[in-house]
Amino acid sequence: MKTKKYVEYMVEETKKILAIDSPSGYTAEVADYVMKEYQKLGYEPKLTTKGGVLVALGGKDKKNAVMLEAHIDTLGAMVAEIKSNGRLRVTPVGGMNANNAEAENCRIHTRFGEKVYEGTLQLANASIHVNGDYNDKKRTFDETEIVLDEKVHSREDVEALGIMTGDIVCFDPRTTVTESGYIKSRFLDDKLSVGILLGYARYLKEENVTPERMIYQHITVFEEVGHGGAASIPEGVTEVISVDMGCVGDGLACEETQVSICAKDSHGPYHYDVVTGLIAAAKREELDFAVDVYPHYGSDADVALTAGYDVRHGLIGAGVYASHGYERSHVDGVKNTFKLLCAYLG
Structure with missing residues (x-):
């Protein structure tokens, strides 16, 4: 064999x-x-x-x-709320953990397949030069949000894209196989x-x-x-x-x-x-x-x-x-x- x-x-x-x-x-x-x-x-x-x-x-x-x-x-996530600022609050699917999903790129699949949108899961108010509580803030899905890679500033802007509560959120696996044989991926x-x-x-x-x-x-x-x-x-x-x-x-x-x-x-x-x-x-x-x-x-x-x-x-x-x-x-x-x-x- x-x-x-x-x-x-x-x-x-x-x-x-x-x-x-x-x-x-x-x-x-x-x-x-x-x-x-x-x-x-x-x-x-x-x-x-x-x-x-x-x-x-x-x-x-x-x-x-x-x-x-x-x-x-x-594992993955689902849109739980379109926030008034155009960001997305998500709920985890399975045991997805916000601690290691922070700053991960993701895709939002609209319910009826019109389009797939890209974004990033970030801590709310994610700039360390602005947020004085950045280091102490607990990473949970209530404290994080998806920042869409679209020019949106309100709930209405996001809804106009076709995104709605219940849409599936998929995180980038970042798959690589090293020369030494290690397989790394979500x-x-x-x-x-x-x-x-x-x-x-x-x-x-x-x-x-x-x-x-x-x-x-x-x-x-x-x-x-x-x-x-x-x-x-x-x-x-x-x-x-x-x-x-x-x-x-x-x-x-x-x-x-x-x-x-x-x-x-x-x-x-x-x-x-x-x-x-x-x-x-x-x-x-x-x-x-x-x-x-x-x-x-x-x-x-x-x-x-x-x-x-x-x-x-x-x-x-x-x-x-x-x-x-x-x-x-x-x-x-x-x-x-x-x-x-x-x-x-x-």
Whole structure:
């Protein structure tokens, strides 16, 4: 198997997916792209009612099937108010944090698609030469505002552009891949994993691999708001594995170059046998991996159990630093995650 070829494909697909705006609730364009990519690979994906992408990859045992889940929805914001000065107050979509969104360029998608406008999220009264409270002001979405790159000075000016409350705000991902292999971007959570799943699907097809168990992939579109994996699990699925970002930070072992295996998150422990099987596969293939307990985390696999599905569950992913901010991973983390999928699923 030419691992390098598949890893390069995963990174390129990730870059393409990152370039398509897709906060939770605004995912039709990116879902269409992913659908077409599966079709290019020779699969027959289906669009779920919620707007996700479900695809069967094949496999022998259909009564003991595995569902792999990753999400293409991201953090973002929504226009909550057009202020009298022509600025926009926004409300976050998902866990977007004003502390690390300040001074980020963004796009405002008008409801009926007439135009996309550009702007920047700034602290209200953002000039440090004018604002004596600049350093002490708490960064929240009530204290920040979007400054539109349009000549507007009033609510009426903004409304004349077609902007209204409820319009989606998308932040610039600023994607770059360094010569040393680091992948830096907003929203690697979880578009990097979508790239990995596409690469795994391509590997099965091109290498003519038929796994022992039937494998499905579900690209979900509401994970960041808590109900991405709550539906659309086919009959016969007994195991759900979320492929999502691996946590990197104080108190954890994982680095960006590794694949992370999660033993427990905020919802509780993952299925003991699944975690054990993932660790055994990683050891058998001598992969660079870490096992961690995530202190503030929930996954699509958690949601599947909460929704009442009788399945075992697990969580793996490439290590990602600075989650929900300007995130960083590494091509080696991608490679180790891909190889763990191959080793565990056969």
